[in-house]
Amino acid sequence: MRANEILKHTKKEPFRPFRVFVSEGATYDIRHPEMILVTQTEIAVAINRNGGEVPFEMAYCDPIHVTRIEYIAKNGSSASRKSKR
Numbered sequence: 001m002r003a004n005e006i007l008k009h010t011k012k013e014p015f016r017p018f019r020v021f022v023s024e025g026a027t028y029d030i031r032h033p034e035m036i037l038v039t040q041t042e043i044a045v046a047i048n049r050n051g052g053e054v055p056f057e058m059a060y061c062d063p064i065h066v067t068r069i070e071y072i073a074k075n076g077s078s079a080s081r082k083s084k085r
Helices: 003-013
Strands: 016-022 027-028 037-038 043-047 057-059 068-073 078-084
Touching: 003 037, 003 068, 027 068
Parallel strands: none
Antiparallel strands: 016 027, 016 068, 037 043, 043 057, 068 078
């Protein structure tokens, strides 16, 4: 997926939490726009495992490995398929 397509999801107003799916099978929930940094060659996702204010770790991925993005429903499930590669 192109970096600018991913970035569009972070800039939507009002912001809607979304899930990023990558080619290796991992998923990353983006619950706030500050949890993801998108560049032309890399995305960095803050991973917060314990619910605290400071992220636990970071995950890095080339935007080309993002296979799709889905919005997250309030119950945490995927609300709908938004983007496909």
